Amino acid sequence: MFHTILCATDGSEHGDRALRYAIELARHDDAHVHVVHVIERLMGGLMAGEPLFIDEREIKAKVRAQASALAEDEDLALTVHMPTTTASRVADRLASIADRLDADVIVVGARGHSGLGALRLGGVTRRLLHIAHRPILAVPPDGAPTAGAPGGVAEAAKAA
Secondary structure (H helix, E strand, C coil), rough: CCEEEEECCCHHHHHHHHHHHHHHHHHHCCEEEEECCEEECCCCCCCCEECCCCCHHHHHHHHHHHHHHHHHCCCCCCCECCCCEEEEHHCCCCHHHHHHHHHEEEECCCCCCCCHHHHHHHHHHHHHHHHHHCCCEECCCCCCCCCCCCCCHHHHHHHH
């Protein structure tokens, strides 16, 4: 069913959960996973061009380490992408990358850790639902099926 899966992560717990789903889907369909962490940059002022998050270096290292470990452990084709954009354009950048990769699905957490966006239900996810030309699988924060659940993640995704 899936050949190319784009998994968007911001390094948060929600992004980690989305990555686990993407890996389970890939394992089920022998798909290629593209892990995308968009680095948000500040616009204007003295800090223009600097990362929005002070711990961006640690986030990037975490995402790379997770992706490497999963690719090795699961013996999956996996590529990491870390493009940059301004803070308000993350969803647009993800949708563009999904189009370029001809992704079959975009897997994303229902929320992330982005500034004020975290106060509302998944600003990036919500925007993706409006602009992406690909199906979106939004992984909820709690009560989500796991690989160990009857039918597994892949069956839960296909049923959705």
